[in-house]
Amino acid sequence: MTDTPQTPVLQARGLVKRYGHVTALDGTDFDLMPGEVLAVIGDNGAGKSSLIKALTGALQPDEGEILLDGRPIRFRNPLDARRHGIETVYQDLAVAASLDIAGNMFLGREIRRPGLLGKVFRMLDHKRMREESARHMADLKIGLRSLTQPVETLSGGQRQGVAVARAVAWARHVVVMDEPTAALGVKESGQVLDMIRRVRDRGLPVILISHNMPHVFEIADRIHIQRLGRRIGVIRPADRSMAEVVAIMTGALELDEDASKEASRDASAADREEIRASGSS
Amino acid sequence: MTTTLTPSKPPKPSPAAGPSAARRLLTTPTVGPLVALLLACVFFSLNSEQFLSGGNFSLIIQQVMVVGTLAIGQTLIILTAGIDLANGAIMAFGGILMAKLAAEGTVPPLVAIALGLLVCAAFGAVNGMLVTAIPLPPFIVTLGMLNVAFALTHIYSQDQTVVNLPAPLTALGETFAIGDTRVTYGSLLTILLFLLFAYLLGQTAWGRHVYALGNSPEVARLTGIRTARLTVGVYTVAGLVYGIAALLLVSRTGVGDPQAGQTDNLDSITAVVLGGTSLFGGRGLVLGTLIGALIVGVFRNGLQLMGVPSIYQTLITGVLVILAVTVDQLSRRRIR
Numbered sequence: 372m373t374d375t376p377q378t379p380v381l382q383a384r385g386l387v388k389r390y391g392h393v394t395a396l397d398g399t400d401f402d403l404m405p406g407e408v409l410a411v412i413g414d415n416g417a418g419k420s421s422l423i424k425a426l427t428g429a430l431q432p433d434e435g436e437i438l439l440d441g442r443p444i445r446f447r448n449p450l451d452a453r454r455h456g457i458e459t460v461y462q463d464l465a466v467a468a469s470l471d472i473a474g475n476m477f478l479g480r481e482i483r484r485p486g487l488l489g490k491v492f493r494m495l496d497h498k499r500m501r502e503e504s505a506r507h508m509a510d511l512k513i514g515l516r517s518l519t520q521p522v523e524t525l526s527g528g529q530r531q532g533v534a535v536a537r538a539v540a541w542a543r544h545v546v547v548m549d550e551p552t553a554a555l556g557v558k559e560s561g562q563v564l565d566m567i568r569r570v571r572d573r574g575l576p577v578i579l580i581s582h583n584m585p586h587v588f589e590i591a592d593r594i595h596i597q598r599l600g601r602r603i604g605v606i607r608p609a610d611r612s613m614a615e616v617v618a619i620m621t622g623a624l625e626l627d628e629d630a631s632k633e634a635s636r637d638a639s640a641a642d643r644e645e646i647r648a649s650g651s652s
Numbered sequence: 653m654t655t656t657l658t659p660s661k662p663p664k665p666s667p668a669a670g671p672s673a674a675r676r677l678l679t680t681p682t683v684g685p686l687v688a689l690l691l692a693c694v695f696f697s698l699n700s701e702q703f704l705s706g707g708n709f710s711l712i713i714q715q716v717m718v719v720g721t722l723a724i725g726q727t728l729i730i731l732t733a734g735i736d737l738a739n740g741a742i743m744a745f746g747g748i749l750m751a752k753l754a755a756e757g758t759v760p761p762l763v764a765i766a767l768g769l770l771v772c773a774a775f776g777a778v779n780g781m782l783v784t785a786i787p788l789p790p791f792i793v794t795l796g797m798l799n800v801a802f803a804l805t806h807i808y809s810q811d812q813t814v815v816n817l818p819a820p821l822t823a824l825g826e827t828f829a830i831g832d833t834r835v836t837y838g839s840l841l842t843i844l845l846f847l848l849f850a851y852l853l854g855q856t857a858w859g860r861h862v863y864a865l866g867n868s869p870e871v872a873r874l875t876g877i878r879t880a881r882l883t884v885g886v887y888t889v890a891g892l893v894y895g896i897a898a899l900l901l902v903s904r905t906g907v908g909d910p911q912a913g914q915t916d917n918l919d920s921i922t923a924v925v926l927g928g929t930s931l932f933g934g935r936g937l938v939l940g941t942l943i944g945a946l947i948v949g950v951f952r953n954g955l956q957l958m959g960v961p962s963i964y965q966t967l968i969t970g971v972l973v974i975l976a977v978t979v980d981q982l983s984r985r986r987i988r
Binding site for chain 1: 858867876
């Protein structure tokens with residue numbers, strides 16, 4: 372990241388979402404800068420998943436606007452967001468178990484054979500899809516013995532790897548990962564975190580939703596803290612301890628409001644934030 | 653997405669080499685049924701002189717072609733994690749409709765056939781819409797439709813068998829010769845249908861989507877597959893296939909029989925399950941269903957040639973089904 376002002380890749384201003392008299396989003400803002408890993412954290416009911424759903428088209432906000440590369444945009448459904456280059460890796464819903472890796476990589480975007488076979492007989496180009504899948508998997512250094520085994524025979528980490536590779540292969544703008552390590556063991560989580568790093572190194576910004584503070588601190592460039600339907604601050608992991616961040620998240624600590632606004636505009640603003648104790652615990 | 657860093661040869665994994673061809677073969681759910689079918693053929697060849705002959709095999713295929721064709725539609729629906737209890741009744745209605753319209757000369761025979769196919773497809777479409785739009789469980793929807801189609805068949809036919817069918821309706825019952833063996837056109841059509849659906853399921857995007865839908869509708873939806881449209885499509889195509897089964901039925905028996913097909917729904921499920929397709933959806937092959945149908949046919953035929961009473965054939969079929977589901981369940985446990 373440079374110090375020159377950049378246009379956020381994905382931005383949200385004043386998003387509001389109400390369900391009856393429950394307010395899930397209460398005017399929340401959001402900024403994702405180019406090439407960063409932005410973690411989104413928050414207690415249950417903080418509006419974390421509503422925010423992510425709004426950003427990926429799974430939910431229509433009642434108020435506020437979303438900007439992609441600085442231009443206002445509306446996503447009518449998840450497919451719409453995907454067409455605009457925003458790919459999401461869902462926690463438990465990542466892959467079709469009985470299909471092989473290439474089948475999953477190209478699910479919904481299959482490549483047909485060239486010429487008559489593809490046009491008239493709708494025949495799939497299995498060879499090409501396998502080759503491209505192999506390349507994408509190799510790019511992310513996901514080692515697998517075979518691309519033709521059903522993904523249900525893979526370990527949880529490898530399966531998540533397939534889902535990540537698919538998202539990365541198709542994402543032009545943003546990769547969103549919803550609790551990608553929640554169901555994984557220590558070693559497999561490490562593999563997924565490595566993958567996220569490689570995605571970022573390829574220039575794709577990543578939004579990471581996670582409850583796992585050590586993982587967030589290990590991987591995130593910035594941390595978006597969501598509380599009571601609003602963004603209460605954006606911090607850098609280097610500037611705050613894990614305990615402080617948890618305290619902010621749960622409301623035990625409060626970020627200075629002006630500083631928080633600054634942070635929303637500029638990644639480096641995190642340096643200027645002030646924390647003051649709110650007194651409660 | 654264009655990747656410039658393309659290694660001339662992907663280091664690992666290589667797309668061509670699997671976990672060894674032998675291992676993949678063993679994990680294919682169709683291999684078990686195929687071995688069972690071959691063993692059964694060997695057994696009956698040793699125990700009956702008439703079993704191993706072209707004529708007898710032609711007969712077996714004729715005996716299984718109606719249920720086998722129904723089982724193609726059943727396979728499609730079971731792959732989406734559904735079930736169809738109404739297929740035999742839909743076929744019976746389609747058959748009686750074709751037969752009656754053609755025999756009474758209401759419309760030309762070919763139009764009667766087309767109407768029969770169309771009505772069967774419409775039954776499938778309604779099932780599919782009830783399953784997706786409300787949504788209702790396929791078991792309940794098709795249980796209801798089983799009764800609706802059964803009743804309509806009897807109301808429309810007034811419980812009368814329709815005879816004196818014009819030629820186009822019995823054409824599939826005609827035979828041609830392969831060497832010394834007479835084979836019906838209906839048998840040929842059945843085999844071609846199996847090959848067609850093996851192609852559609854294995855080689856087209858539509859087939860992939862059917863499997864993905866059976867694995868998890870939510871995964872399929874999130875990958876951008878229009879799951880409701882796909883489901884309605886599958887039930888409609890299945891209905892059309894039931895219409896073809898109706899034509900095969902009429903051509904084989906030479907009459908429109910309102911009592912036909914009453915146990916064919918369960919027999920088609922038997923064929924699907926014996927063929928190694930999982931009742932939980934997303935796993936299986938339509939050629940496995942062909943093998944499953946042939947297993948039933950070979951056992952019936954072989955035991956008959958050996959002079960075993962027919963009730964024992966039913967007994968053995970039942971045991972085989974339970975065996976097949978057990979194998980499926982155990983192999984799933986190993987994967988998880």
